[in-house]
Amino acid sequence: MTATPITARSMGTSLDRQDGREKVTGHATYAVEHPVDDVLQVWMVQAPVARGTVRRVDAGAALAHPGVVRVLDHESAPRMPADDDRDLEYSVLQDDRIRFRGQVVALVLAESSEAAREGARLVRVDYAEEPHAVTMDDAEAYAPESGVNGGHETDYADGDLDAAIHDSAVVVEQTYTTPHEFNSPMEPHGATALWDGAMLTMWDSTQAVHAMRSTFAPLLGLGEEQVRVLAPYVGGGFGSKGGPKAPDVAAALAALAVEGRPVRLATTRQQMFSLAGYRTQTVSHVRLGADADGRLRGVGHEAISQTSGFKEFAEQTASAARMLYAAEARSSTHRVVPLDVSVPSWMRAPGEMPGMFAHEVAMDELAVAAGIDPVELRVRNEPDVDPETGKPFNDRRLVECLRKGGERFGWTGRTGPTRATDGDWWVGTGVAASTYPTLWMPGNTCRIEVLDGGRYAVSIGAVDIGQGARTVLTQISADALGVDPSAVDLAVADSDLPVATVAGGSAGTGSWGTAIVQTAQQLRADHGADPEVGVHTTSTTEEYPDMEAHALHSFGAVYAEVRVHRWTGELRVPRLHGTFSVGRVINPVTGRSQLLGGLVMGLSGALFEEGWRDPRYGHVVTQDLASYHVAAHADVKDVQAFWLDEEDPLATPYGGRGIGEIGIVGTAAAIANAAYDATGIRVRDLPLTADRFLG
Amino acid sequence: MTLAVDGTEHTVDVDTRTTLLDALRERLGVTSVKKGCDHGQCGACTVLLDGRRHLTCLSLAVAHDGAEVTTASGLGEDDELHPVQQAFLDHDGYQCGYCTPGQVCSAVGALDELKEGHPSHVTEELEGEAEPTEEELRERMSGNLCRCGAYAGILAAVRQAAGEQEVAS
Ligand code: FES
Numbered sequence: 001m002t003a004t005p006i007t008a009r010s011m012g013t014s015l016d017r018q019d020g021r022e023k024v025t026g027h028a029t030y031a032v033e034h035p036v037d038d039v040l041q042v043w044m045v046q047a048p049v050a051r052g053t054v055r056r057v058d059a060g061a062a063l064a065h066p067g068v069v070r071v072l073d074h075e076s077a078p079r080m081p082a083d084d085d086r087d088l089e090y091s092v093l094q095d096d097r098i099r100f101r102g103q104v105v106a107l108v109l110a111e112s113s114e115a116a117r118e119g120a121r122l123v124r125v126d127y128a129e130e131p132h133a134v135t136m137d138d139a140e141a142y143a144p145e146s147g148v149n150g151g152h153e154t155d156y157a158d159g160d161l162d163a164a165i166h167d168s169a170v171v172v173e174q175t176y177t178t179p180h181e182f183n184s185p186m187e188p189h190g191a192t193a194l195w196d197g198a199m200l201t202m203w204d205s206t207q208a209v210h211a212m213r214s215t216f217a218p219l220l221g222l223g224e225e226q227v228r229v230l231a232p233y234v235g236g237g238f239g240s241k242g243g244p245k246a247p248d249v250a251a252a253l254a255a256l257a258v259e260g261r262p263v264r265l266a267t268t269r270q271q272m273f274s275l276a277g278y279r280t281q282t283v284s285h286v287r288l289g290a291d292a293d294g295r296l297r298g299v300g301h302e303a304i305s306q307t308s309g310f311k312e313f314a315e316q317t318a319s320a321a322r323m324l325y326a327a328e329a330r331s332s333t334h335r336v337v338p339l340d341v342s343v344p345s346w347m348r349a350p351g352e353m354p355g356m357f358a359h360e361v362a363m364d365e366l367a368v369a370a371g372i373d374p375v376e377l378r379v380r381n382e383p384d385v386d387p388e389t390g391k392p393f394n395d396r397r398l399v400e401c402l403r404k405g406g407e408r409f410g411w412t413g414r415t416g417p418t419r420a421t422d423g424d425w426w427v428g429t430g431v432a433a434s435t436y437p438t439l440w441m442p443g444n445t446c447r448i449e450v451l452d453g454g455r456y457a458v459s460i461g462a463v464d465i466g467q468g469a470r471t472v473l474t475q476i477s478a479d480a481l482g483v484d485p486s487a488v489d490l491a492v493a494d495s496d497l498p499v500a501t502v503a504g505g506s507a508g509t510g511s512w513g514t515a516i517v518q519t520a521q522q523l524r525a526d527h528g529a530d531p532e533v534g535v536h537t538t539s540t541t542e543e544y545p546d547m548e549a550h551a552l553h554s555f556g557a558v559y560a561e562v563r564v565h566r567w568t569g570e571l572r573v574p575r576l577h578g579t580f581s582v583g584r585v586i587n588p589v590t591g592r593s594q595l596l597g598g599l600v601m602g603l604s605g606a607l608f609e610e611g612w613r614d615p616r617y618g619h620v621v622t623q624d625l626a627s628y629h630v631a632a633h634a635d636v637k638d639v640q641a642f643w644l645d646e647e648d649p650l651a652t653p654y655g656g657r658g659i660g661e662i663g664i665v666g667t668a669a670a671i672a673n674a675a676y677d678a679t680g681i682r683v684r685d686l687p688l689t690a691d692r693f694l695g
Numbered sequence: 696m697t698l699a700v701d702g703t704e705h706t707v708d709v710d711t712r713t714t715l716l717d718a719l720r721e722r723l724g725v726t727s728v729k730k731g732c733d734h735g736q737c738g739a740c741t742v743l744l745d746g747r748r749h750l751t752c753l754s755l756a757v758a759h760d761g762a763e764v765t766t767a768s769g770l771g772e773d774d775e776l777h778p779v780q781q782a783f784l785d786h787d788g789y790q791c792g793y794c795t796p797g798q799v800c801s802a803v804g805a806l807d808e809l810k811e812g813h814p815s816h817v818t819e820e821l822e823g824e825a826e827p828t829e830e831e832l833r834e835r836m837s838g839n840l841c842r843c844g845a846y847a848g849i850l851a852a853v854r855q856a857a858g859e860q861e862v863a864s
């Protein structure tokens with residue numbers, strides 16, 4: 001059966017975070033904290049060259065160091081089954097090829113982390129170096145053959161963009177850039193792993209226990225029943241833990257090498273910058289053409305990003321340009337430059353975050369050029385149907401977000417830089433739109449069993465990485481079953497539970513929640529309102545959201561107030577408001593934290609985050625939190641998140657859409673637009689560092 | 696060497712290279728103190744060391760023989776949460792929880808420092824009492840990064856705890 005909409009009872013109320021007490025007392029145990037006896041610590045040795053081969057690994061000195069037990073290299077590590085199509089990111093220690101600087105070339109296993117680390121320093125590796133390409137100028141861009149991330153087409157064109165721009169009264173043509181950004185969850189990637197000869201058990205820092213299992217089993221030549229992945233607590237991920245990374249594979253290989261002994265691998269903060277994925281730098285050429293009254297005739301967005309040469313990841317930077325505003329001609333393309341560098345991957349709102357920075361700063365420029373208030377400009381370009389697919393939107397309420405958010409923020413409208421001052425500070429305000437598609441993943445399975453005393457055990461292999469899955473899935477379960485949340489025993493975060501998809505793409509809660517509702521309704525259909533203790537139902541979702549008839553998206557409006565110091569160029573954000581249309585918010589407290597978290601990460605990206613590569617070898621030199629800055633307490637002032645009171649039964653049976661990513665999307669643009677309003681200086685490159693406002 | 700951690704005495708063998716953080720986490724299995732960077736850049740490893748907040752990743756264990764360490768696990772009495780911990784729950788001052796034990800210890804230490812009149816970078820008057828204003832608390836908590844971006848909730852929590860402390864004294 002397909003799930004049908006449910007009535008809210010617990011949903012909409014602020015049920016306490018189900019794991020709050022464990023977190024504030026420090027009793028929550030994360031991956032490398034799982035208690036095991038007799039553990040071996042694993043340290044990763046990384047390649048210092050960008051491309052070439054390993055000639056020889058000399059582990060003699062390392063093995064002579066007290067406490068060092070084993071050194072694994074590409075000759076001695078456990079073998080993976082031969083597979084010509086093996087994902088080269090996961091192909092750890094399987095051949096002598098070096099594909100980027102920082103690649104794992106050996107593992108040291110020791111009785112203590114001090115010994116393992118010293119052992120890693122003592123491993124001698126001889127390399128044969130080869131010429132490499134590590135900067136955007138070093139290689140030719142190409143068009144990804146099988147589309148870009150998120151299932152989008154590489155290129156898209158509707159109408160004649162050149163003609164539309166030619167016929168436009170007002171034109172903006174500019175280039176915008178965003179730098180390498182790093183997810184940097186506070187808990188570094190890591191795992192505790194044990195191979196007992198029959199079963200590999202991993203306590204892993206992951207957003208997807210089942211994806212880990214289904215990747216690892218064939219990779220390591222094991223049956224799925226021989227791999228178990230648990231992730232009881234995960235210290236953030238923001239995409240980087242959405243799939244396995246080399247450290248997870250390394251932990252598994254180390255465990256396989258020492259049957260019967262548990263191993264523990266904690267990625268260092270420095271290693272996070274080469275082995276845990278990142279958002280690539282992006283370059284966006286944007287063309288907007290409009291009539292004198294601001295009505296868009298053409299929208300063009302050509303995006304270039306970078307990928308690793310051995311595993312493609314194509315950021316979908318130009319995808320939002322296809323659906324955001326009405327214009328008769330729209331064109332958007334993606335090209336990637338393949339380099340000998342580490343593999344980029346998902347970071348909160350891949351595509352939308354950098355792409356909407358470009359697009360929404362360009363819209364601000366268009367507003368100035370046309371002499372129209374930027375809110376009014378967006379309202380004038382509101383489409384009747386989704387410009388990309390021609391389908392009606394599920395419930396497009398961007399205008400309401402702009403209006404309500406503007407009212408709360410005190411937006412009064414303007415047509416050029418205000419350049420207001422307050423003492424030594426320039427003061428300005430800015431606005432940008434946000435959007436994020438509603439993704440949904442089929443194949444989630446839930447099991448519900450009737451327990452004693454009117455209680456229900458609800459099991460699904462979802463993962464709580466801080467977004468609040470334990471809490472909101474309890475609420476969805478309660479309402480789907482028509483019971484109090486206290487009557488729900490929810491089990492998550494274990495691959496022995498029914499199969500669940502990733503906590504990512506703002507699709508975790510929607511995909512899991514639909515499975516829970518469907519299973520609860522199946523249980524009631526099969527066993528009635530008062531089922532016997534012990535009966536249970538398991539069901540798997542194939543469909544729910546109305547993807548065929550409607551274009552499903554969320555929207556939002558971000559308003560920022562910015563102060564720029566006239567002598568130092570220092571930029572502060574005293575106010576940042578986001579107003580979002582995201583369907584029903586299941587839990588106002590955890591939901592607000594999700595949206596605020598997105599806004600804060602957007603602010604962080606606007607002001608600070610910038611990864612730098614060494615142009616000689618392509619490794620990241622800003623590889624710690626002192627050189628890769630993220631927002632701290634003192635940077636975050638009045639940040640507030642609001643949402644429209646609504647529900648969306650087309651997206652999920654509980655009426656909600658994903659909220660993990662939309663908060664970050666328009667934020668950097670709103671801040672850049674506010675900085676322009678304050679200073680009259682248009683910055684088109686992130687981050688907005690002080691030097692941009694001087695001289 | 697000996698360490699008293701959350702009221703329990705431990706005798707532990709450490710390497711001269713062992714940090715206080717690794718002595719706690721890896722030798723004693725005390726995981727209520729977290730490792731986010733190992734370089735003094737994130738605050739996740741904050742404890743109260745002999746009553747003062749301290750980054751355990753930046754100190755060698757051997758330098759602290761006989762020290763008294765309080766982690767988030769040892770702040771409350773019996774099953775009761777410390778008022779700062781309760782305030783974090785009340786204001787959702789966290790998401791993933793990984794920075795949280797450090798934030799909680801840091802908040803307890805910061806409020807003590809305020810009470811004792813220690814000035815910070817943003818304190819106007821260097822003499823006399825410092826007030827627990829939003830600006831003061833943000834400044835004093837800035838050594839504890841939260842990548843989940845729970846700063847608004849954390850600030851509200853620390854303000855609540857500061858208010859309770861005021862009423863109590
Ligand atoms: S782990 Fe000590 S400050 Fe980050």
Ligand code: FES
Pocket residue numbers: 186235236466788789790791792793794795840841842843844845
């Ligand atoms: S709660 Fe996740 S880092 Fe602070």
